[in-house]
Amino acid sequence: MSPSRVVVAAVRALAVAAGRALSPPSCAGCDEPIADTAVFCADCARTALPYTERPPPGAIGASAADAGLVAFAPFAGALAEGIRRFKYGDRPDLARPLGRLLLGAARDAGVRADVVVPVPLHPRRLAERGYNQAALLAAHVADGLAASFAPRALRRVRSTAQQAQLSRDLRLLNVAGAFRVRAPERVQRRRVALIDDVATTGATLAACRDALLGAGAASVTYLVVAAAESGVDEVRSSPPSARRT
Numbered sequence: 001m002s003p004s005r006v007v008v009a010a011v012r013a014l015a016v017a018a019g020r021a022l023s024p025p026s027c028a029g030c031d032e033p034i035a036d037t038a039v040f041c042a043d044c045a046r047t048a049l050p051y052t053e054r055p056p057p058g059a060i061g062a063s064a065a066d067a068g069l070v071a072f073a074p075f076a077g078a079l080a081e082g083i084r085r086f087k088y089g090d091r092p093d094l095a096r097p098l099g100r101l102l103l104g105a106a107r108d109a110g111v112r113a114d115v116v117v118p119v120p121l122h123p124r125r126l127a128e129r130g131y132n133q134a135a136l137l138a139a140h141v142a143d144g145l146a147a148s149f150a151p152r153a154l155r156r157v158r159s160t161a162q163q164a165q166l167s168r169d170l171r172l173l174n175v176a177g178a179f180r181v182r183a184p185e186r187v188q189r190r191r192v193a194l195i196d197d198v199a200t201t202g203a204t205l206a207a208c209r210d211a212l213l214g215a216g217a218a219s220v221t222y223l224v225v226a227a228a229e230s231g232v233d234e235v236r237s238s239p240p241s242a243r244r245t
Ligand SMILES: [Zn+2]
Pocket: 027, 028, 029, 030, 031, 032, 040, 041, 042, 043, 044, 045, 078
């Protein structure tokens, strides 16, 4: 992808976001008009229930360096629909309401971070979509946590097959070693909040974590808007041995 195509894509994404920002607030799940402080309409809110009665899964990490996973809610109902629209429906404006949910979950879990890093997209997919949904969420979270924002700290060193089409075992193999830290000085000895929209098997997050810890990060906390239930255990238990040597 040429730099000019990146710029064109970014400008288009900004224009879409700006246009939406001027229109009345609408439900992230279905576009019904809502109050400015809400994310979902009443009907959708009933299907997007946050983790409240128990701590977010894995918020207490197994080790000092792996500080665990914080998610707003399970990947289901209107939240899943909102995330699909955000990623695949040319709706970068949904970063604001979804980012607000993620920031709230991070605050509730007492997350402390020095630097906020999004899971990067491969440049080809970035050109197709026009924006990296994880980076838009990460900007919102960094602002709210008063942490520095490092959107280019990680890079994808090779394109990987679409994770959604692969089995759990193949997903781990698919992404192992797919990420590198571009700027180690941004993460060394720092507590990193690693941002993605969804944790499915956790394979992508684990591969990013391995790269960050390998570059000297003090700890890595995963912050995702939604967790597919099948993915939570794996994120919690995925071993550092997944690291490629
Ligand atoms: Zn709705």
